[in-house]
Amino acid sequence: MSESLEGLNLSGDEIKRISDAMKDEKFRKLFVEYAEELSDPENRRLYEEELSRLENERGMDITFVNPTPGYVLKTSLNGEQKAFINICQSDKIDKPSGKREKESGKNGLMWYLPHSFAPPREDLDKNGQKCQVYDVVFHPDTYRMAESNQRFKKLVEDTALDGIEKQFAAKLDRKNLKRPNMKFKGTPTATVIRTKSQNGTPNTENEFLKKLPNPYEDKVAPKKVSENKIVEEKNKRNSESSETKVSGPTVPKYSIIHRSELDLQEYTNNQANKKSTRPKELVVTIQLPLLKSAASADLDIFEKRLVLESKQPAAYKLDIMLPYPVNDEEGSAKFDKTKHSLIVTLPVIPVPDKLDEELTTSNIESEGTDMLKDSVVENKPLIEKLVSIIPSNSIIYQKPDFSFTQDTETVNFVINVKNISRDSLTTDFPTPYSIHLKFLSLGSGGFPMNYSLYIEFDEDCQIAEDHCSVDVSTTALVLLILKSKESRREWNGFKAGVDVNSLEVR
Missing domain, CATH: 2.60.40.790 (Immunoglobulin-like)
Known part of the structure; x- marks a missing residue:
């Protein structure tokens, strides 16, 4: 039981209390009834009606968007963890529209693709590792056109990726975009679009409504996504120029740590104990969120250079100069499967003895x-x-x-x-x-x-x-x-x- 709760970030006491409660047959029965009540379509309809009525009294109209699963895009987020983008459809979103325009002497078709975003949520991949999931919802007409036309499908996917990066300040790896055989990552969840009501005025006499926080200033439609709402926006894209040119492998994130042994004698005023500032080892950590092991990556170490390259299942290439010369025959590398990172430890070539002697006798004070x-x-x-x-x-x-x-x-x-x-x-x-x-x-x-x-x-x-x-x-x-x-x-x-x-x- 405790192993299945690891991803929930619970304390040891909370895990123990939940485990003990699940042993009680009466509690399990009540828990099942509660879960069935939440999943009952009739209860969900009543909840939506009550919430709509409450929001209407505040001068807001809300539209519930229940996404219909479509297909999934898989990539990495900020070069650190996996990310899944659910491309969904709902008739609550406006239909696509296009018009002919002439630009730079050429005729083109300018598309308007209304879509909405759900706030990102954390989930687990099939290996139990944390990942981020985004829902992007289009009108069914947009989805059908994408299914029948590859160029239009590319336009839809670029619109989704651009919107996620803009709305949530995220960086997605477009060079390693995959399409796994799945219709939806996680469980489809309804979200809402709030807009200022065109009919009636807010009820300002209800004391209970006054105490509720207003989700938007001046009761206008939101411009940014928060935890309990989504935004519908129209993205203006040109079908002839929207194809993003993505070429070459992705450069992964990396860090270089200088590691040395600590000797307290180095902190005395005795010049004979002064050592070079050159570290003993360099530890290079390379983030490879889309790799499961180092078997698919080629690593080459030179005296002043490190080169890593992989082609499948994701294309990565890193070519960097090292800050110090290293012994390329005595280094070590290991792959951390939990963090999807390659850790390379390289011994640094020591400073020549002659230079050490000259520096020691040069009377340079601390x-x-x-x-x-x-x-x-x-x-x-x-x-x-x-x-x-x-x-x-x-x-x-x-x-x-x-x-x-x-x-x-x-x-x-x-x-x-x-x-x-x-x-x-x-x-x-x-x-x-x-x-x-x-x-x-x-x-x-x-x-x-x-x-x-x-x-x-x-x-x-x-x-x-x-x-x-x-x-x-x-x-x-x-x-x-x-x-x-x-x-x-x-x-x-x-x-x-x-x-x-x-x-x-x-």
Whole structure:
């Protein structure tokens, strides 16, 4: 008994009381009678009549929408858990309508698809895991047209998905949309549409009605869904342009945790006990809500990169750079079936002993963050010493965080990296439409970080190399690029990466 109540979030005392009550034959008999009374259509009709009369006295008209099951869409919600969307029908919803319109010189058919949403509810999938369920109700004519026309069916489904994301601030995975062989997830439940009454005025003398909370301000039709009502709205969609282009696999959610051993000696003032800020392990957790196991996923680990890809039963692809070099031969991975997540543990390659020795003897005090900043600004030998320790052919670069603005004449990049060494900064123009920056920075732990940023514009976006400037401060680097005279206009964008082989569109 207690196992079947796990999903109800009950306390141990509540579970015990329910279990004891179900052992009583008299209680079981009363419970069955209560359940039959709730499911009796006549009792439901009386309840709806009484509720309609009560709402009418408050100046509101209500319409009960009893959804007729249709079919189900299955996907994931916010990249974390499963979600089911029930596509239903009811004659209480307005009929669809369409009209011919001309846009961009082409004739098209503009459709109006009235529909309603029920508030999302929590349910369990067949494995007993929690999931979210949404009901979207259309008129039967809309449903019949969707059954006979695949393009119209796509329009109906896009309308449902767009509405759910807008009304409930949800993010649905459209790239892994499935259609399981089921007509409805859960039990169909009637919901209501409340509108301001056109006949009569509210009864303001009834003291009981005054105490009841008004569901809407100024007694107007609701614009948002709450716990006990749904909203009917007309969604304007163009049948020729509504097909959402969904291509490529979904990028799953992930997190990276830096894990290290804690030693109390690290918190003393003895410099001999100071260790590098580099962690011992990286723990990468990847959310895969539509996978049942890791058997269908391919995982590749490189020294500075992690790649995961699956095609069935859901298409996922994750390709990320790791913040530290790892030992790709000694890592481990396990799949958590309860959370539908893959946990990858990767040992980090330690800092070279020579660099550890140099950093330990550099007399950097525990409160020496300001000292490090001064050494960067004043070009003291500390940076030069650290640069000379690391062979140039073994440097591992990472891409810095940056922001980007432009006008018709200039492009401005702000690179958000602190304590940049001016002496380490190099600027190169590989092509007339690209620029490559390299520099070194000292973190607060005294560990040098090497950065590289390769920026490439379109070929017709030429750079005036002689008029570009770089300004370095203690908190950031500002790169000002002057556009050549023949290229002075708004540029469409650019590609950026660590080098020319790792460029990504921005």
